Amino acid sequence: MSDPLSLVALGAALGGAAGKFTEKAWDLGERWLKTYFANHGKKAQLKAKENSLEFLKELVERVKKLEDDHVVNKREIEHAMDHPEFSVLLQKSILNSAQTGNAGKRSLLSRLVAERLKYPSESTYSLASKMASDAIANSTPRQLRILGLLSFLQELRWTGDPLSINMYQKFLEKTLSPFSKTADDFNEKDLLHLEALSCITYQRGSERSLGVLLSMKNGRIEKDGDWEARFDEQEFNDSELGTWLNYLWNEALAGVYLTSVGSIIGKFVFDEITGITTKDAEWS
Structure with a gap:
């Protein structure tokens, strides 16, 4: 899943709120990656994009399952995407996933973000999750x-x-x-x-x-x-x-x-x- 087009195709195939989530997440993620890694080498930029795409693929599949299982609905997903607190968590996790080739860490990050959809802003989970994203990335x-x-x-x-x-x-x-x-x-x-x-x-x-x-x-x-x-x-x-x-x-x-x-x-x-x-x- 190193090709952004594959992620876009996955979003289209998923449909529903998860599909829209995919489109918006990659649109934002691509901009964040471009800015963050602007002064890094070409190979580092390519690897960062590849890692983050693997993370996003797993994330959108988790979001789709939450939607299909009626754990979260379209309104809750859209509300989260428009909330600055969730946006910061997504940004942190995309950038953190971009820096690791460890599939286990990317899996933990994807679950961390997906689970955030279950909780309101200002909850203990939503506040702690931003710290957890950095902790996952910086732990062995x-x-x-x-x-x-x-x-x-x-x-x-x-x-x-x-x-x-x-x-x-x-x-x-x-x-x-x-x-x-x-x-x-x-x-x-x-x-x-x-x-x-x-x-x-x-x-x-x-x-x-x-x-x-x-x-x-x-x-x-x-x-x-x-x-x-x-x-x-x-x-x-x-x-x-x-x-x-x-x-x-x-x-x-x-x-x-x-x-x-x-x-x-x-x-x-x-x-x-x-x-x-x-x-x-x-x-x-």
């Missing part, structure tokens, strides 16, 4: 995986009937195994960088218990009001997965908390890596 793949892992540990939990201890162990292994590369070359500088990007707050020396946190994700409240956890902490700690996660936790993650920016990105990364579609957070 490992740092993004850390946010995805933290999203699961801090914000997500099993919502169905409590699993058996054995099934919960398998659930944790299946869900967390894709993040195992996070331990490779992990160091405190990753956290300091994420803190500088306003994705996390970092409190050294925290004694938060990983076992308690994982226990609270699977269980039920008994008649006497006590919490019955269905989690064998010792079995988990003795497993390869438990050894890995305890290392990360004790090394630093116990003292890390997601901000609104980190929460948005972390959720998207978690969904991307695991293939699980998690519920939308409440962003008032």
Whole structure:
């Protein structure tokens, strides 16, 4: 999709509000790219256009799905496109996508912009999304995986009937195994960088218990009001997965908390890596 005509053709094929969105997004994007990269080399300009076109292709497909699923309507899409706040987010994300050859980052950026259509201006999401666009662009793949892992540990939990201890162990292994590369070359500088990007707050020396946190994700409240956890902490700690996660936790993650920016990105990364579609957070 390095040919602008292909994007125009896609917009025409999509039709509806998504089609109009495509036309306007590329018209604006082309002007922004021309201005931003005016004094850069020809090859850099061409690569920037190629990267941004890949981003826009994925973005318009996401917008089309939102429209088809009746999550957003024509009026909401058009209103967003005419709002300066959304326009700035779109501009940031087009320019950020233009600077990376990482398809994963472009995918996160496209979802970030598409999801913004669900929320009103001045909402926490709409305000944090502009910061999130820059944070995605300026994070390493490992740092993004850390946010995805933290999203699961801090914000997500099993919502169905409590699993058996054995099934919960398998659930944790299946869900967390894709993040195992996070331990490779992990160091405190990753956290300091994420803190500088306003994705996390970092409190050294925290004694938060990983076992308690994982226990609270699977269980039920008994008649006497006590919490019955269905989690064998010792079995988990003795497993390869438990050894890995305890290392990360004790090394630093116990003292890390997601901000609104980190929460948005972390959720998207978690969904991307695991293939699980998690519920939308409440962003008032």
